[in-house]
Amino acid sequence: MPEPERRRRRPPVSCVLCRQRKIRCNRESPCNNCLRSRSGTCVYENIISQLPQRTAELSLGPPDSAPANKTSSIGTSSTVPSRSPVSSFRATSSTAASTRPGHQAAQDVELLKYRIKQLEEQLSKAESSASLSPVQAMETITSRISGTFYVHYRDSLAGQSSRAILHSTTHKSREFGQSHWVNGLLIIRDIIAAMEPYVREETCRASILMQKSKSLARVIKKRRAPSWPVKPSTHLPPKDVADELVDCYLRTTETVYRILHIPTFKRDYEAHWVSQGEPSTAFLVQLKLVLAIGAATYDDTFSLRAEAMQWVYEALTWLSEPWFKHRLNIQYLQTNLLLLLARELVDVSPDLVWISAGTLLRTAIYMGLHKDPTRLPPNMTTFIVEMRRRLWNTLLELCLQLSLTSGGPPMISLDMFDTEPPSNFDDEQLTTEDPVPRPEDSFTQASLVISLRKTFPTRLAIAKFLNDHDSHITYEETLRLDAELRTSYKMVLRTLQNYRTSAGPWPSKFELDIMGVIMNRHFLSLHIPFYALSLREAAYAFSRKVVVETSLKIWRAIFPLSYNEAVPASSDTTSPDRHDLTRFAICGSGTFRIIPLQASTLIATELRAQLREEDTMGPGLVRQDFLSVMQEAKIASLQSIRAGETSIKGYFLISVITAQIEALMKGLSKEEFPPFLLRAAEDDEFAEETALGILEEMVAQQQQAEGSGEGSEKTQSTTPSQHQDDWDFPVSKESSSPNSAAAKRSW
Template sequence: MPEPERRRRRPPVSCVLCRQRKIRCNRESPCNNCLRSRSGSCIYENPVAQLPQRTAELSLGPPESAPAKKPSSIGTSSTVPSHASASSSRATSSATPSTRPSYQAAQDVESLKYRIKQLEEQLSKAERSASLSPVQATETITSRISGTFYVHHEDRLAGQSSGAIPRSTSHKSREFGQSHWVNGLLIVRDIIAIMEPYVREETSKASMLMQKSKSLARIIKKRRAPSWPAPPSTHLPPKDIADELVDCYLRTTETVYRILHIPTFKKEYDAHWTSQSEPSTAFLVLLKLVLAIGATTYDDTFSLRASAMQWVYEAVTWLSEPGFKHRLNLQYIQISLLLLLARELVDVGPDLVWISAGTILRTSIYMGLHKDPKRLTPKMTIFVSEMRRRLWNTIIELSLQLSLTSGGPPMISLDMFDTEPPGNFDDEQLTTEDPVPRPEDSFTQTSLVIALRKTFPTRLAIAKFLNDHDSHGTYEDTLRLDAELRVSYKSISRTLHSYRTSAGPRPSQFGMDIMGIIINRHFLSLHIPFFAPSLQEAAYAYSRKVVVETSLKIWRAMVPLGTFQPSNNDDTSSPDRHDLTRLAICGSGTFNIIPLQASSLIATDLRAQLQEDETLGSSFVRQDLLAVMREAKVSALECIRAGETSIKGYFLVSVIAAQIDALMQGISKEEFPAYLIKVAEEAEETALAILEDMVTQQQQAESSGEGSEQTHSTTPSGLLEDWDFPMSDALFNFGDAEPIDWVFEGMPLQEPPLL
């Protein structure tokens, strides 16, 4: 009787460590037990994967020419874990010797299959990692017109796009995030490249005109800059003019950025004109900053620019005095915030106010404004509590908005403060005992601020998404943030429109417009990085639509139809004047940049439309967008007439409009450079004539002895080089404040009056 075939021992499928400890192994590499024990390598004695034997027999079968053999012994020299099962062993024992394949061959095949699977998984992981880890590439753009920029692109286009997304831009010693205006204007760099050969020559007319304009700008700025230091003086404009300037401030800036308690301020203001005693220096500095901000919307030409700069310089000088420890009070925060706004609007180092905003933020935290008053001791009055909430709200709002303007990270987060939004109080209510906030559907002097605060978390997320150094968001993230902001925007829009239709107090048109601009600016900044790719790729068509329509909304809010008709400019004191238009023309910084950026983006889309329809015969061009281009040239020229010394805004708008006109007229590519240069020279000549008139007026004022305080400058004024806005270093330390003998009830420290 033949000896029965001896069954081989079932190969171990657990790792060595699990077998020794006699615990269950999940058969991964490394297994769960080895990971927990941190024992190092996880070793398997029979790493060659084995499928059930019947499967192997069906797939391979025995070699026809080879005799059947007994199963060979199991190899032990591979690195792949085994997945044999008890059923496979039973299948092997029941198979006849004539149908068994070569086990070694089956093991080799299955080992290769398993190895291929491993490599495929590793490749898939590598591809996913590559798609999440962006590849950075730097593009250098150098031009005599624009200077040198380094554009840092992020090529995220593994499965997304065929073009790179700009993540930041370097210029001189500064780094600009995605929200900075220069990232939008780089879209038109092809026009600058066309003009570059013609302006690079020193003897070309365009180059000579540009150099002459820079020289005149130096002269104007040097004569305009006040002397330094500029100690505060008691000199103020006549009371009728001062009244108008205060009214300009209160009906514009104060409606959105709550800084003053209006009744208290007016009381102190009236007392200043009637009192015979020496005025408080702190109040005098605060009042002059209010006058300086109001001067930007006083008339169409910013006729009080020199006085406004003098008032700002005095405030900077006063705050720069040493010894500011005992100044840490709420009036000091009020003055600091007013100085921040005045510097940006009056053109005293507007590019650097983001840095100063960080100083105010840290100072307010040091004073505890980031903690809600009801959590502080001793208990404060409602008046003091509400003023603290208002000031903190203005601080974080300005920090966020300046983050978008400067392209820098907002440097704030929602978990760094617990201060509640301001209550729905009118200012007069706070002077009564135990005031009760009005219902949400009742409009007060704080309603706009409360509505804007509701969108703050989403807007802060957008600023971080655009400007944080480690932010590499996808287009899906962009769409998600867009949707979240639209939900918040619709909610507050319904509330604001209900105020306009109610019988009680209503928000001003300026307040409504500025709210829309602030929120729409976040939509614009969110989609601008994808605007250039959207001109070639349908995947980003939504971003193109958002950029164009939002730019149009912003432009129409700042420049309503018919703004530059002669009938609207013949009376600068007309009660129906548009304050926001004056702010855009006369002011600098944010509200001067936004319309220029919006018109440039609209022009880029117009150009793309004409190029797309170039081969389709007569083109259909949106007339509302063409109207913006015509108005943009007038607006840029009005800025120069109002005292802007840089002609490059007008120059840029003119050449962009010229390219659109050339496409509409069918000018050939060969004739286009000459046409563009001709338009550029005409624009420079027009702007140069205005600068020459400014110099002449300054000379006449000096000869007649007017404005001597403003024209004798000991501080050199830097040239507006490249695409910079004025960069005068108005960095300051916080100095002494004169206390007023007035104590808030419930406050542990003596405080000057909140104005």
């Protein structure tokens, strides 16, 4: 007599695959082993117990037949552990056909519905995971001209390569976020790729001249930089020159970055010239940084560049000494903020200023500036309260500015401080007893920074959106931030316009222009990641429109149409026709050198794209305002070299793009492009009378100055010179000053 079939008394709690493999199951859906193995669908035999009560009652039928029916169903499921729900349903139905067809069919339908629900949940989790962790890819770009770049892409929709967004770029030991200028220049990398086969030839004249320019740049930078360390000295320029430098600083930089209390600084400044005693080193260092910043807008050639660099090195030496608690005061913060600005303008490692700003931010937090003075111990005067608020506000603005320039995360958030914005005081009011802030519609020396502070939360969100490591770039978020920034910017513009129509004081042209540049830069940075896509997909047409219009606004704010006619007059330091913002762009380095360069490159890219899109477009149909920007950009790059820029790659870049636009307008074929661009590089960009000739003249002037003993006080720098085989042309300007420097150094 055959032995009766043995049945399991206890229903299994592990999934089918784990039970077959005899491994521990964590009883989740799906379980950990099935997730790890990816070898099948996670199925549980006791799924009926997990169904809703109504489904269980329907499946089990009458109470007297429940055990038999349940056992039959479980046995059927165990024979098909990895089948699809449809095949499981068919197998179950065929097996249960001889028992209770109605109840079993209803049970199988409910099982199938439950399984479909499980699969939908798994698919939803997978899509959510894909959106939170986008697909990443890396592209390597190597060129003899530009070096090696590793471009990291992030695809917001997995599997759609056309939607890939450039996330960051790695070059040497640095990581550049989306707001860094180099990511925007990758749009025109086809020009470099087209010239690469020709440039690699040893007989290529353009390549030879490029290497020669690098060698000259190294010599110029090495001879100019003072030896380290540079002990602070009491040596200052004549008072009339110093007065002009101080005025240059106060009418430009101090209006945007409130650092000094102007009446107190002027009082100490005048006392320094009449004092017979030993001057305060702390004030002397601060004064020299003010002079160094003012030297950038002193004239069109930055004739005091060598002296400005000397002053910056003295401040670096003094601040790098072992310091103690007595230095943690307002003056110490003022000096460090001035040093950040001076390093950017004078070009003393400006690409590393973002790192120094982070250190200063921690110092300010350690001093409690991130807490509003009203929440600190009492007995603070209005002067101290407002100066702490101003310095914290300036530090926030610099950290945000440097985040966009360096492509690094801003490292600040709105919930890390509660310091209120500065009040609407004029500096003279702070010296009186119990001053009352002026009304909001009255313009004061703090009005511009108060207006900028109103837009700070949105601008900070944009910097985080672009440069944070885990930022998830979507076009919907881009449009939301754009709308939010436009709303706050319109309110600021309305306030500034009210100042202009009032009877009292109003902002200067420089203040209005620099406000526009700062705000438009955020619009530009926000939409550049989608500009390349907009050239191929109409869905991003708004970003293309914003990039083009904003670039043109920025360029015209820095280089107005009247600038070229006013250049001879503006060479005079006392001329009322000076363009201070233009001098920042030509003579300085860092932020205000990068912004117009980026704008002109994007305008050139748009002009090139329009020529390619319209085959019938002729010279008469090309936008003349774009063409004029190209010519002005070429002139401005050459003027920057005359003012001390040692890298000619910026001039090379804009010249080659201009040559390509000219080739498109002439209707040259694709094969004729590279030779045409190469001839432009050999015959124009590096001709003896242009960029390369200016560098050779700089070296000759340095040799002449050393031979005459003029540079005897300076020795060769012990600091290693920066590499010149990359594309850091906006931040490599440690070169000699032109002819007028010798006359200025007679003191």
